[in-house]
Amino acid sequence: GESVGLHLPTLSVQEGDNSIINCAYSNSASDYFIWYKQESGKGPQFIIDIRSNMDKRQGQRVTVLLNKTVKHLSLQIAATQPGDSAVYFCAETGSGGSYIPTFGRGTSLIVHP
Amino acid sequence: KAGVTQTPRYLIKTRGQQVTLSCSPISGHRSVSWYQQTPGQGLQFLFEYFSETQRNKGNFPGRFSGRQFSNSRSEMNVSTLELGDSALYLCASSLRELSGGEQYFGPGTRLTVT
Numbered sequence: 001g002e003s004v005g006l007h008l009p010t011l012s013v014q015e016g017d018n019s020i021i022n023c024a025y026s027n028s029a030s031d032y033f034i035w036y037k038q039e040s041g042k043g044p045q046f047i048i049d050i051r052s053n054m055d056k057r058q059g060q061r062v063t064v065l066l067n068k069t070v071k072h073l074s075l076q077i078a079a080t081q082p083g084d085s086a087v088y089f090c091a092e093t094g095s096g097g098s099y100i101p102t103f104g105r106g107t108s109l110i111v112h113p
Numbered sequence: 114k115a116g117v118t119q120t121p122r123y124l125i126k127t128r129g130q131q132v133t134l135s136c137s138p139i140s141g142h143r144s145v146s147w148y149q150q151t152p153g154q155g156l157q158f159l160f161e162y163f164s165e166t167q168r169n170k171g172n173f174p175g176r177f178s179g180r181q182f183s184n185s186r187s188e189m190n191v192s193t194l195e196l197g198d199s200a201l202y203l204c205a206s207s208l209r210e211l212s213g214g215e216q217y218f219g220p221g222t223r224l225t226v227t
Contacts, residue, residue, distance in 0.1 A: 036218075043117070043203050043218030044156070089156065099211040100169050103156040 012110045019080045021107045023073040023090035031094035034101065035064060035075045039086045047075070052094070077109075085111045115140065117206050117219035125225045131192040134222045138185050138206030144168075145187040146216065147179060150201040159202075162187050163210045191224075199226045 013019050025033070031052040036044035050057045050064045050073075057064050063076040073090050087108050091101040118137045126132050138145050146169075147159040158171040162181035179189040185206075191198055201223050205216040 041220070043205070043220050045218065046215050049215070091156075093211075098169070100158050100161075100171065101211075102158075105155045 009105070010108045010110065012112065013080050015080065015082060015111055015113050017080050019075075019077040019084070019109060019111075021075045021077075021088050021090075021109065023075075023104050025071050025073060025090070025092045027092060027095050027102070028068070028071060029095040030092040032092070032099065033064070033066060033073050034091045034093070035062075035073075036089045036091065036103075037084075037086045038089065038106070044089060047088075080109075080111050082111045082113050085109055117204060117217050119202075119204055119219040119222050121222060122220065123223045123225075125227060126194050127227055128194055128196060130194050131190060132194060132224060133188050133190045134202055134204075134224070136187045136189075136204035136206075136219060138187070138204075139217055142206035142208055142217070143185050144207045144210050145181055145185065146205045146207075146211065147187070147189050148203045148205065149173070150203055150221070151199075156203070159189065161211050168210055194226045196226050198224065200224060 034049045035047040037047050038044045048059045048062050048064050050066050055066050061078045065074045087106040089106045090104045093099045093101040120135045144163045146161040148156050150156045159173055160179050161169040165181045176192045181187045201221040203218050203221045205218045207216045
């Protein structure tokens with residue numbers, strides 16, 4: 001089956017820097033994408049989502065960009081803080097009317113104070 | 114508002130046994146989905162229940178089953194446990210059926226099969 005993957009397994013940044021986490025998806029029929037944050041010992045936490053009819057969506061300190069041409073999704077975190085250290089997952093869903101999510105493997109973000 | 118709760122948080126079972134995990138969704142949420150998370154396979158969808166009916170099912174063997182009660186609480190059962198069933202089992206709740214909306218995850222149940 002088709003899958004969602006991440007380019008980098010680990011990303012290390014300094015506090016205050018901007019972070020960019022990337023995700024490639026292969027199912028061009030997916031129409032809804034979600035980013036989750038998972039801290040150690042906790043379940044995934046919804047961060048932001050985007051539908052395929054948009055190419056950018058902003059939240060508080062986070063921005064998701066969707067490039068359907070190259071099937072690429074990214075999460076930008078502005079002014080990264082130590083509390084942002086976690087594993088970040090992208091998920092795709094909505095293909096053929098099914099909203100069962102397919103998750104990427106995750107990127108570990110490490111923020112150094 | 115209380116979040117999604119899962120019990121127990123940790124469980125150790127022996128191969129061949131069966132196990133039942135419990136999930137209480139956020140009050141008012143009618144959809145509960147279950148996921149398996151392992152280092153090798155990542156996060157994978159097991160099944161979704163909405164109004165006591167299974168609405169979606171992932172690609173897992175029949176040893177994995179679930180149910181939902183009238184108060185939306187859900188249980189999942191794994192029979193004839195195998196070593197490969199060791200994983201973090203997560204449930205997530207949402208107001209509506211899986212339809213592209215936000216899901217809220219619980220902390221998970223860590224199952225170890227020996």
